[in-house]
Amino acid sequence: MIKMLNPMLAAIEDPPIDEVQGWVRGRSFPREKPLIDLSQALPSYPPAAQLRIHMSKLVLDGSMSGYTEIGGIPQLRQAYAEEVSRFYQTRIEEREVFITAGCNQAFFLSMLTLGQSGGEVILPAPYYFNHRMTLEMLGMSPVLLPCRPKSGMLPEVKLAEMLITPKSKAIVLVSPNNPSGTVYPARLIEDFFQLAQDHGIRLVLDETYRDFLNPEQGLPHHLLNLSWQDNLVQLYSFSKAFALAGYRIGAITASPEFLDQLVKVMDCAAICAPKLAQNSALFALKNLDHWREGKRKLMNLRADSFRKLFEEENRSRFRLSTLGPCFAYLRHPELGTVSYEVARTLALKENLLTLPGSMFGPEQESFLRIAFANVEIDSFPEMMNRLKNFAPEV
Numbered sequence: 001m002i003k004m005l006n007p008m009l010a011a012i013e014d015p016p017i018d019e020v021q022g023w024v025r026g027r028s029f030p031r032e033k034p035l036i037d038l039s040q041a042l043p044s045y046p047p048a049a050q051l052r053i054h055m056s057k058l059v060l061d062g063s064m065s066g067y068t069e070i071g072g073i074p075q076l077r078q079a080y081a082e083e084v085s086r087f088y089q090t091r092i093e094e095r096e097v098f099i100t101a102g103c104n105q106a107f108f109l110s111m112l113t114l115g116q117s118g119g120e121v122i123l124p125a126p127y128y129f130n131h132r133m134t135l136e137m138l139g140m141s142p143v144l145l146p147c148r149p150k151s152g153m154l155p156e157v158k159l160a161e162m163l164i165t166p167k168s169k170a171i172v173l174v175s176p177n178n179p180s181g182t183v184y185p186a187r188l189i190e191d192f193f194q195l196a197q198d199h200g201i202r203l204v205l206d207e208t209y210r211d212f213l214n215p216e217q218g219l220p221h222h223l224l225n226l227s228w229q230d231n232l233v234q235l236y237s238f239s240k241a242f243a244l245a246g247y248r249i250g251a252i253t254a255s256p257e258f259l260d261q262l263v264k265v266m267d268c269a270a271i272c273a274p275k276l277a278q279n280s281a282l283f284a285l286k287n288l289d290h291w292r293e294g295k296r297k298l299m300n301l302r303a304d305s306f307r308k309l310f311e312e313e314n315r316s317r318f319r320l321s322t323l324g325p326c327f328a329y330l331r332h333p334e335l336g337t338v339s340y341e342v343a344r345t346l347a348l349k350e351n352l353l354t355l356p357g358s359m360f361g362p363e364q365e366s367f368l369r370i371a372f373a374n375v376e377i378d379s380f381p382e383m384m385n386r387l388k389n390f391a392p393e394v
Contacts, residue, residue: 012136016129016359023347036383039353041178041209041326041371047243047280048291054283058276068272070263072099072251076282080236080251083285090224095256099281100266101273103208103237103250108134109269110204110233110252113262115140115169121204122163122171124155126329126360126367128178128206140169144361153180153322153329157191164199170233171196174206175220176213179360179369181303181324183213189221196231204233211241211292212299212325229255238277240326240373241292242284249277299325305377306370309384316387317394318368326373329357331366333391339365350386 020039029035046052058064071077077097084092100106107130111121117139123131125144135142143163147153160171171192175184189205196203203223210220223232234253239245250273252259266272284292303325310320310328317333332342339356346352346368357367372380 006137008137008139012133013129013359016355020343020347020353020355020359023344024351024353029351033351035351035353036379036386037353037374038370038372038383039355040374041240042245042374043240043243043295044374044376045243045295048284048288050291051242051280051284051288055276055280058279064276064279066275068275068278070266070272071259072097072273073275073278073282076278076285079282079285084224084234084253088219088222088224092224092253096229096253096259098252098254098259098262098266099273099278100250100252101270101277102239102248103206103235104130104134105248105269106235106237106250106252107131107204107206109262109265110235110254111135111138111140111170112265113258114202114204114233118167119169120165120167121169122160124173125362126153126179126357126364127172128174129359131172131174131206132361141167143168146363147180147182149321149331153177153182154184154188155192157188157195160192161195161199164195164201168199168201170202170204172204172206174208176209176324176326178208179327179355179357180322180329181327182322183217183324184220186219186221190223193221193223193226193228193232202231202233204235206235208235208237208240209324209326210236212296214300214325224253229257233258238281238284241295242281242288243295244277244280244284247274247277247280249273249281299373302372302377305380306372309380313381313384314387315393316384317391318387321367326371328370328372330354330368330370332368339367343368346386346390350390352383352386352390 078094081092081094081097120141120143123142124147132142147155193203236251238249319331321329321331339358343354343356355369357364
């Protein structure tokens, strides 16, 4: 009976991507109009062949079935500390790194370490839905910070400061952003960090997609060159950079004092990240810089191609609102129609799977999220054609 279950869970929406994929589950699609799945930010390519060969050898290694240290194998923690140190031109120590089973788990562990039921976390909206779901199932309150389309979906420090209360535990930023794709300027991230410092709370910075940033934009921020340990928790995913999504492997960079408490949560949640995934990530960090750089260029090419198509060949009433390395946020043309129905109709009539803006928070009914990282560039013209079929220019 439902009344015997956790009421906080019962009040939370069903997993959004699973719900959307349920619209097309079990259907067959004609050859002339196959499904174009733009619903999930999953790289369209497999892991590097070199990595897959290495992983096949790891599977035959009987020791891979065992546990590791709760915070991850020391070699991976050290390799990732060196990676972060090189990337941000700073020095990170092994003891400031914790390995997790994906970035979603990194966020969950961090929130459980930071606060308790009744605590508040400032969440820019549109938000990544799993972040809000996590907070609500922990009994914490997501305090929404509206991001305006006219400002490129960038959060505003002054508005955030007005939302801080004695219950506030953290501010969450995701850059490059999911769902909007917006890349936050370094100065903006640093201003939010200063705000967190001023109020004695933490900035939780999710950088799942940082490997796809254009290096011409410079460093994403300079936080790790400051006195950061008391106020910063940085989250990362190997899943996107090395196409290891199903293997579940991520990382946290935080102070040793923070991680000393987080280890208790991990011990209860999973004991450790999968040993196979940890050793795969270690191999990737040591051997696949060139491969990763090629995929960064590919994702930037996809973003540029997507933007160019919308600027030059869009014959629909959809409009491009924001775009980043993996995502585009489209404004749909159906005034008065909820985004859920627009997305569902696109799936059922045009075999085009997108996520409705309503899944990313209030005041998002006019938007759809497009995860173009999931498809090849040669599918883009057909995608545009289906958008035109749904809502042709008048």
